[in-house]
Amino acid sequence: MxxxxxxxxxxxxxxxxxxxxxxxxxxxxxxxxxxxxxxxxxxxxxxxxxxxxxxxxxxxxxxxxxxxxxxxxxxxxxxxxxxxxxxxxxxxxxxxxxxxxxxxxxxxxxxxxxxxxxxxxxxxxxxxxxxxxxxxxxxxxxxxxxxxxxxxxxxxxxxxxxxxxxxxxxxxxxxxxxxxxxxxxxxxxxxxxxxxxxxxxxxxxxxxxxxxxxxxxxxxxxxxxxxxxxxxxxxxxxxxxxxxxxxxxxxxxxxxxxxxxxxxxxxxxxxxxxxxxxxxxxxxxxxxxxxxxxxxxxxxxxxxxxxGIVDESNPYDKLPLSITIPSNDPLYRLKRDKLAAEGLSTQQTFQLSAATPLPEQLLPYLRVVHATREADVAAATFGEGAAPVAPENELTALNQLVTVLRLRLSRYRTSIEEDEAIIADPAFGPRPTVAARLLKAEKRILQGSLAATLALPGAQEAAAHAPIVTAIQMV
The missing domain is CATH 3.90.1410.10 (set domain protein methyltransferase, domain 1)
Structure with a gap:
């Protein structure tokens, strides 16, 4: 073959x-x-x-x-x-x-x-x-x-x-x-x-x-x-x-x-x-x-x-967002136990999609992993009605989420408009065309997640803030 x-x-x-x-x-x-x-x-x-x-x-x-x-x-x-x-x-x-x-x-x-x-x-x-x-x-x-x-x-x-x-x-x-x-x-x-x-x-x-x-x-x-x-x-x-x-x-x-x-x-x-x-x-x-x-x-x-195919109307399409708490975090064990009670881990992957641009547990998870005080870890809640635990913690969580979404979008070499032009032109051939279809779909998901994040209370302020340096890994 x-x-x-x-x-x-x-x-x-x-x-x-x-x-x-x-x-x-x-x-x-x-x-x-x-x-x-x-x-x-x-x-x-x-x-x-x-x-x-x-x-x-x-x-x-x-x-x-x-x-x-x-x-x-x-x-x-x-x-x-x-x-x-x-x-x-x-x-x-x-x-x-x-x-x-x-x-x-x-x-x-x-x-x-x-x-x-x-x-x-x-x-x-x-x-x-x-x-x-x-x-x-x-x-x-x-x-x-x-x-x-x-x-x-x-x-x-x-x-x-x-x-x-x-x-x-x-x-x-x-x-x-x-x-x-x-x-x-x-x-x-x-x-x-x-x-x-x-x-x-x-x-x-x-x-x-x-x-x-x-x-x-x-x-x-x-x-x-x-x-x-x-x-x-x-x-x-x-x-x-x-x-x-x-x-x-x-x-x-x-x-x-x-x-x-x-x-x-x-x-x-x-x-x-x-x-x-x-x-x-x-x-x-x-x-x-x-x-x-x-x-x-x-x-x-x-x-x-x-x-070798891409379905632009795929309702099951998704993009992973992986978050890792370093083991040398001073509150590592406390955070680990808090997350474990919710069925989550210190190395967690969330799936972003058009239907669910922000998974329900994502922001509560970020509040826990970016906590710098034991009281903030204890105050964090999950599920419906989950609220911020402290202003500085919420600023960091939202800032980090906006930063990583913008960073991922910036890594693409083409815009959605350029992808659409490739898709519309048969001269490009099958491989560039199918690649453009995939990239376009991924950018749509990331743009939707970014828009949903920016619509959250306090997100505009967090987005205007310079990227906050933390030890948490987000990719």
Whole structure:
């Protein structure tokens, strides 16, 4: 399975950049495809995947594969092949044509490796399909793998996961966003799993009893494994209400061909009566309209990393605000005990969102962590009606909150207006466009949190005050 590269550049350079084998069932879908730009120059084409499904005995589908132009990129998507009404089943994929882990778990040894955290489900599926690919046409998954290779993990907005972007591109295109750190952590995790592959090879021989090939790290380089891992990650469906071995599933005509939406009410579900994974329409569809499925309650950062998409109307989008009390704080133990009584800790992360720009416990928490007197810690209350404990404490808490929100906004290299211009111009291409969508959404959340803070009593005075130096860490 091949991977892909992308390129991130700062706002002033963006325009230049644009120029220059078996059988398995599974569980319900959680997938996203955010605001998908209008499709242009749509075209139907024969689908090798549909042909393979038909020849493999799958029932007729009320869907087809169609090529659309998005952000200057040809993208294949699953669309309705006829008008659909709510509740009508559009996709019916038999269990035997779905790749799941219980095809891989041929002995308890490998299952134990996964359940004890030795190797993730995604790494197991990646390794399994990588070796199946080497079997070529001898593999019963040959046609499916060939289609996965062709798509290369490209999402419905035309961009690949930033895990496959070129070196330094994510840091440049997504500058200012905490997602850069998440990408780095995910890449480090993939590398760690790569280093464990040979252990699986030697300890779980039944997985590879049909594979006359060398151990994984001799067969696949880290870049090849990372590309294959990301392609599998972009396709996997999380099915609900099934046993563990069927929880992660690769479903033909599912993602990334299937459009993910954070607001769709349709889900890919395993039907135990028919032993099929099915997608029922949640609304009326016209022929040729892209089919959508719910991606689950995932923030845009996860949608981008997993599927290369961003949903600007995502109601589950959020940004973390992390606060840490240093252990050398003179009131550390008193604050720790006070916070513990509220189910909070001395290292706490709050989630900012459009719906909740200021989480209910955030300001009371800041009053406790910025307290310099025992009486102020004792006076702090949580919940409805929580009030300031002292004027100087309230000034510090609000000043610190305004300061960190302004600082985070200042780290972005583009304004929302510049992001919107990139999104509106197809010349920029998929990666700068999807990056601009993410940055715009994050700035909206931070601006909303800042506005909500400035509307609090005493906040204007605190905002006019010079940043107050404290030992509390806020990022």
């Amino acid at each position: 091949a991977g892909g590269l992308a390129a991130p550049l700062e706002a002033s350079r963006l325009r230049q950049f644009a120029a220059s084998t078996r059988q398995r069932p599974s569980r319900a879908v959680h997938r996203p495809v955010a605001a998908t730009p209008p499709a242009s120059a749509t075209a139907a084409r024969p689908s090798q995947l549909l042909t393979w499904l038909q020849e493999s005995g799958a029932p007729p589908q009320k869907a087809r594969v169609q090529t659309v132009k998005r952000n200057g990129q040809d993208v294949d998507i699953t669309v309705a092949s006829q008008p659909l009404v709510p509740g009508e089943v559009a996709l019916r994929i038999p269990e035997r044509l779905i790749v799941t882990l219980d095809q891989v778990f041929q002995d308890n040894t490998l299952a134990e490796l996964v359940t004890t955290g030795k190797l993730s489900e995604l790494a197991c599926l990646t390794l399994y399909l990588a070796y199946e690919k080497k079997r070529g046409k001898e593999s019963c998954w040959y046609d499916f793998i060939k289609e996965l290779d062709r798509m290369q993990g490209r999402g419905s907005q035309g961009a690949k996961s930033p895990l496959l972007w070129g070196e330094g591109q994510a840091a440049e295109l997504l500058a200012g966003s905490p997602v850069v750190g998440e990408i780095e952590a995910r890449l480090a995790g993939i590398e760690k799993e790569y280093e464990e592959l040979d252990a699986v090879w030697f300890l779980a021989g039944s997985l590879f009893n049909r594979q006359p090939f060398a151990p994984p790290t001799e067969q696949f380089t880290l870049p090849v494994f990372r590309q294959a891992f990301t392609a599998v990650q972009s396709c996997v469906v999380h099915l609900q209400g099934v046993e563990l071995g069927k929880r992660f599933a690769l479903v033909p005509l599912g993602p990334p061909l299937l459009t993910y939406s954070s607001t769709s009410k349709a889900m890919l579900k395993f039907d135990p009566a028919s032993h099929e994974v099915q997608l029922a329409a949640d609304r009326e569809y016209d022929e040729g309209e892209p089919l959508t499925a719910w991606c689950g309650p995932q923030p845009n950062s996860r949608l981008l990393i997993n599927y």
